[in-house]
Amino acid sequence: MKYTTLSALKPGDLENAADDYAAASNMADNAKGRLNDEIGPKMRGALEGKSVDAALTQVKKLSSNFHYTQTQCGLIRTNLNLLAGELRAAQKKLKGAESDAAAEGFTVNPDGSVSYPAAGDKVDGKTPAGGTVAGSTRPESPTEGKPLDPAGDAGDLADALDRQAANADPNPNRAKALAIANTIAAAVKEATEADRQYAPVLRRLKADDDLDVSHADWADSGQDMEASRKAAKEVGAELPGAPRNGTPKANAEWWKDLSAEDRDNYIALHPAGIGAMDGLPADVRDETNRVVMSEKRGQYEMELAGIPPEPRKERPGPSGLPSREWEKWDEKYGDRKAHLESSISGMKAIQGRFDRTGEKGLPEAYLLGFDPEGKGDGKVIIANGNPDTADHTAVHTPGTGTNLGGISGDLDRSDKLWRNSDRLAPGESVSTVMWFDYNAPDSIPQATESGWAKDGGPSLQRFLEGTEAAQGGPEASHTTVSGHSYGSTVVGEAAKHHDIPADDIMVEGSPGMQVEHARDLGVGADHVWAVGADWTWDDSIVRQGGRLMGLGEGGNIPTDDDFGGNVMDYGEHRGISGHSGFWDESGGEPSTSLRNLSSVVVGDYDNVELK
Missing domain, CATH: 3.40.50.1820 (Alpha/Beta hydrolase fold, catalytic domain)
Structure with a gap:
């Protein structure tokens, strides 16, 4: 990212887009809720027959689509807001440097360098000349204040020499200008890193062009969340820290004190952690755990489909011993296949309970x-x-x-x-x-x-x-x-x-x-x-x-x-x-x-x- 780009950037545009995705997520949530809590239960409680069963199947499918839309739009909203926050922080740092430059009478050039005027005590009858300095994002050299090591990193040596030259320059403006230029360079680097981390994440947050939310879609949603968490960690866009091994009461207080935006971000990025946190409201835990179950169901179904068919167990002939081919298969896949099948069976049972809402008054x-x-x-x-x-x-x-x-x-x-x-x-x-x-x-x-x-x-x-x-x-x-x-x-x-x-x-x-x-x-x-x-x-x-x-x-x-x-x-x-x-x-x-x-x-x- 260039200095001029960051200077002219409007993070509010990203935040406005995030608001639009939040509205879409809320719309999908409301639609899903009406289907699950009103329409489906009323149909189960008042009607019977094959036509009703077929209609309820379509209601469940539509509810799943809205659930996926809610989850993905919420994730996009969170990523846009976190990216906007990082860009806004970088831009604030940049604007501060620009203000410092203006106060000193310096000029910030389109490439981010800083020009400063002549100043200082005269040397040989002349006022020390002005000049232009470019910033660096390298950390302070470990050789600062020590004899320079010729075997060290060339960039570190150059930066150290530049700082020493600025401090030794008879024009005091040079050191001030260099500090401002370094701040500008740091701001541009932070914005560039945020853009580099979030661009691929946002590009991958798109659904198939069909109307069917498949197991593969939900499995991919889990990977989207992992990519989003990684991007946030890389740029330091971490959320307010959660209690470590907190008591349920401490968890409840922590959640209560979070802003609505931070709650939404936690739900979008860390559904498994929020769903397991004792002390949080039941509706919050339900929302996050349903996301976790949908993602796990997708992952497990895809993993199960990828396991090769089980070979014939018995060896040919009367021995009754298992074949070597089956033994190899069982060693590699047997236990995992049994776990996947058992877990999927349990998830179907849980979904079955969701689908029974309204039957015989069940809440x-x-x-x-x-x-x-x-x-x-x-x-x-x-x-x-x-x-x-x-x-x-x-x-x-x-x-x-x-x-x-x-x-x-x-x-x-x-x-x-x-x-x-x-x-x-x-x-x-x-x-x-x-x-x-x-x-x-x-x-x-x-x-x-x-x-x-x-x-x-x-x-x-x-x-x-x-x-x-x-x-x-x-x-x-x-x-x-x-x-x-x-x-x-x-x-x-x-x-x-x-x-x-x-x-x-x-x-x-x-x-x-x-x-x-x-x-x-x-x-x-x-x-x-x-x-x-x-x-x-x-x-x-x-x-x-x-x-x-x-x-x-x-x-x-x-x-x-x-x-x-x-x-x-x-x-x-x-x-x-x-x-x-x-x-x-x-x-x-x-x-x-x-x-x-x-x-x-x-x-x-x-x-x-x-x-």
Whole structure:
């Protein structure tokens, strides 16, 4: 970039363009919201048939297109604003140098050099002549004030000699002019570097010329974000620093204090980081995590499509041994392919929950956490209804065997808990949160190792503290923390070490909570609720196995009388697994167990049926 270009530049033009892209992003966001929260739910709630299914497919496709438009336009807006900010800072430095030159009576030439007049004490009867100097962007030489090293960098030597000559010149204007010229050169260099970094980023931010937003488009969007983050880092256009390992309360305060523009920039450039930050508003985390999921889905689908077909496993003949070709393929691709397929299955299940909004009154879903690579089994936190504004909030932790690929069953349980809790609290808002942000044991033998809960407990505590901070304090919502099977052990680990931000704790099929008595959980023994299915072999094995494995201190598990909590009635056996049947709705009516769980969620304790 030339000096004259920077001097005449109008960063406001870039900012005006950024505003236009912001308007486009907001328009797409509003359109997406209407499709997802109004049009789609009304169609699902009022209509049935193949024609409606076909129409809903088109609504989902249109929503995805608007989502992509929102994301990309938001990214363009951020890049334009950051580029404008860097150019404006460089231009401010340049204008300051121009003002200094004018004040001294110097002339800034079109090439950025500075001419200065004659001045100073006379030498041999003559006033020292004026001249012209060109600026340099080299840093101060390490040889400054020392004997010059002939073996050093030639440019450094030249600059050092030039500065020494200016200081020794009998015309004091030369040193002043050189300092101004150096400032001009530095400003031009900063503007040139900003333009060099951002030009290719902005050029790549363009969509295909078709109307189909493909997996490749979303995968490319992730690369666009990476390129944008790199450009910002290279030119020093970093955003206000986020708290390092901040508490959820500190995170909430930090976000609250950011300007609207900085919030938008963080959402555009760092969606994964914002989506994982406990304490931030649910709608912000949902927006960013949906972007992350769309990008990951695109990346995973493209990666999966690039894996060669699996060769025939068996060798020819009766040996039954795997072929060498298959062994090589499996070593290189087997585990990754299984992970990709499992993760994609989980993403489809999450999208399926989004698509069920409106069915049987189901509210909007909020994706509060998502990472297919996180915590070993993947990470997903999804809420029915906005927990930030809910009168009653239930946070549920699933147990052994949970992973992202098989998350559909846990999402279904959360849906049922919301539906029946909402029915019991007319005029009040309910949010049920399925929290899976820990590495769950894959089998019952693995669950004997205490490390799973010790790692998961602190994460659950942070999420609960973040939810409380986003809600505005402990009095804002009646909160119940729930744990199924080994998930109850994670709840116990969180509660026994912390002042858990909950009003009630309830557990289903618990093998032990790492405490001896309900009062050790910190919410009061009368606010601890447990249910088991004594007459079913699978639930009895889990609970009694937990007793033998020592997951309950002193041999007590929550359904024991000696534990001291409330033991709820499971109700009738409906012919399904007892250990997985606590949320049964078969026949169109909630089971006794589900009614009891829902009554605790809404604080209707008088209607809880105890054993």
